[in-house]
Amino acid sequence: MINKICNAGSCLCPSKWKKIFSIIFLFSTYFNIFNFFCLQFFVGGNWKCNGTKDSIKKLVGELNSATLENDVDVVVAPPFVYIDQVKNSLVDRIEISSQNSWIGKGGAFTGEISAEQLVDIGCKWVILGHSERRHIIGEDDQFIGKKAAYALSQNLKIIACIGEKLDEREAGKTFDVCFQQLKGFADHVSSWANVVIAYEPVWAIGTGKVATPEQAQEVHAAVRDWLKKNVSAEVASETRIIYGGSVNGSNCMDLAKKEDIDGFLVGGASLKGPEFAIIVNSVTEKKVIA
Numbered sequence: 001m002i003n004k005i006c007n008a009g010s011c012l013c014p015s016k017w018k019k020i021f022s023i024i025f026l027f028s029t030y031f032n033i034f035n036f037f038c039l040q041f042f043v044g045g046n047w048k049c050n051g052t053k054d055s056i057k058k059l060v061g062e063l064n065s066a067t068l069e070n071d072v073d074v075v076v077a078p079p080f081v082y083i084d085q086v087k088n089s090l091v092d093r094i095e096i097s098s099q100n101s102w103i104g105k106g107g108a109f110t111g112e113i114s115a116e117q118l119v120d121i122g123c124k125w126v127i128l129g130h131s132e133r134r135h136i137i138g139e140d141d142q143f144i145g146k147k148a149a150y151a152l153s154q155n156l157k158i159i160a161c162i163g164e165k166l167d168e169r170e171a172g173k174t175f176d177v178c179f180q181q182l183k184g185f186a187d188h189v190s191s192w193a194n195v196v197i198a199y200e201p202v203w204a205i206g207t208g209k210v211a212t213p214e215q216a217q218e219v220h221a222a223v224r225d226w227l228k229k230n231v232s233a234e235v236a237s238e239t240r241i242i243y244g245g246s247v248n249g250s251n252c253m254d255l256a257k258k259e260d261i262d263g264f265l266v267g268g269a270s271l272k273g274p275e276f277a278i279i280v281n282s283v284t285e286k287k288v289i290a
């Protein structure tokens with residue numbers, strides 16, 4: 001192939017040019033193979049109910065000066081009240097998500113924020129079905145599924161969270177719980193093009209007890225299989241499934257190596273810019289595998 005390129009350039013192709021062509025050829029082949037085998041890596045930072053104007057200014061400064069790998073979608077989800085501040089100060093390379101949205105069009109819904117309003121202030125994403133909303137606020141599968149459909153209809157992309165509690169895992173119900181929550185989304189979502197699924201085992205959230213790469217991979221593979229059987233093979237192969245639950249700068253590398261882990265949703269560690277950047281850049285582990 002390299003000879004063909006060189007020959008096409010006639011006999012004027014000295015060995016130096018051959019070397020340059022070789023490097024370009026190997027480089028492009030490497031990235032084509034990587035893109036062929038891997039979905040675009042996705043890393044989201046869920047800041048939850050944390051921060052002040054000052055601490056967020058500092059965090060945004062850290063993110064703005066971080067060196068982030070190019071081929072990763074990076075999204076941060078500040079508390080609603082700071083979205084505008086972040087939007088006005090964060091580099092465009094990082095997109096903004098909200099942590100929730102209302103189930104339908106705005107109106108007389110005290111304390112709620114509509115998808116239209118989020119789009120209006122520059123949000124591209126919304127996190128829906130987070131376990132803290134399921135288990136503390138009491139949102140159920142169908143309510144969350146309807147929210148997802150409405151957000152998608154307003155051109156927000158969604159990070160659809162699922163995950164089992166500790167007692168459910170110990171009772172051997174991990175797959176049943178995750179599939180039931182997935183069904184809640186599938187009952188209402190007609191196109192999955194703008195959906196990222198986040199598997200976040202509740203027992204791993206904020207506990208420092210991360211799922212092992214094998215535990216996470218097992219559920220991610222099962223989720224992909226569920227999508228194949230219940231939605232379509234295309235959706236199964238094209239939908240990113242990211243892991244969340246005590247991800248940090250030390251454990252992200254081993255998790256990223258797993259075939260069906262297409263990125264992360266990060267809580268606590270996303271509040272520290274340099275550590276979040278390490279997690280974003282763990283995509284390099286994926287490239288090694290590819």
Ligand SMILES: O=C(CO)COP(=O)(O)O
Nearest residue numbers: 046205206245246267268
């Ligand atoms: O809930 C999470 C992200 O949505 C994970 O939180 P931690 O990374 O703090 O465990």
